[in-house]
Amino acid sequence: MANDLRDISLDEIYDFIENGVPGEETSDTMEYMLLMEKVRGMMLRIDKYASKDAIVNHLMKVDKYSRYFATKLYNQAVEYFYCDTTISKAAWRNVYAEQMEKVVSFAIGAMKDTSDASKVAKMIFEMGKLRQLDQPDLEDFPEGLFDRPFKLYTMDPEKVGIPKADRREVAAFIDRLTDLTELEKDILKREAGELPFKAFLEPYEDPRHNEE
Known part of the structure; x- marks a missing residue:
């Protein structure tokens, strides 16, 4: 099965999401999307799959995928669920922030005193910085900024x-x-x-x- 899915690209998946109709000709695409959802679920279980290597090794040992296919599946799952370009800083920021949210939730449940609460508050602050909430939004360029300039020639x-x-x-x-x-x-x-x-x-x- 993995060999049949080896060449599926994110562009094909995006096209299927926008225009595809489930059917026999799209079954491979749908199956690949389910595999990416499986990888994302593994990423959220940081207690068991704390790193990319842990997930790739699991896919190789348990699902019998090649390292190439397992790595590609992991990379495309990250890209599909966290951004829309090749694995970028924006995508990784969201990956790590989501993992940190789980750590914060665990820490909140384990709090015993104000010292613990202060540590949790610091973790939340760091999570906000990871998502770049401390940075101003980029301003949009004024409409027409890059339009061809209007020129007027006159002898008068x-x-x-x-x-x-x-x-x-x-x-x-x-x-x-x-x-x-x-x-x-x-x-x-x-x-x-x-x-x-x-x-x-x-x-x-x-x-x-x-x-x-």
Whole structure:
């Protein structure tokens, strides 16, 4: 049986949970889910199965599974019941916190005085830290933060609330730029609106063309 279930993945199980209908073709998936539930039950019995090795060894000796299959079954059970990615820190935190809850319950039942109560309170505090309850929740990013920015191009600065410059002053400033040729000054004046704008310049009107 284990060999038939060897290649079942969590993706198949998630898909079955969302869309599957019990039937002969899904019997292996359902059986595998029962095995994961069995492993989870073993994990909760920390008095008998205190570690991963204890559970894997039990599956190998009692159920006659290979180490590969027993380890895979344990790992996927942890992932399925405690998180939704490969065994992550979040999943392990929940595993250990759940085990600690059982220890706390036992300790509460065994309390005899205020000293014991203080120790239990400390255990509960540590359990909260394990679940990261002492850390603030991550803030959601504002909607649209990563959207493509809106860009507006205009030759008229007044359309975006910027006062329009005096074109004669701009032209006079350009004329004072002694390092520029007349062709270069004309280009600047056209872009500043002092001269009529031309989208396509003749070769003799474009200083960049002459440089080539």
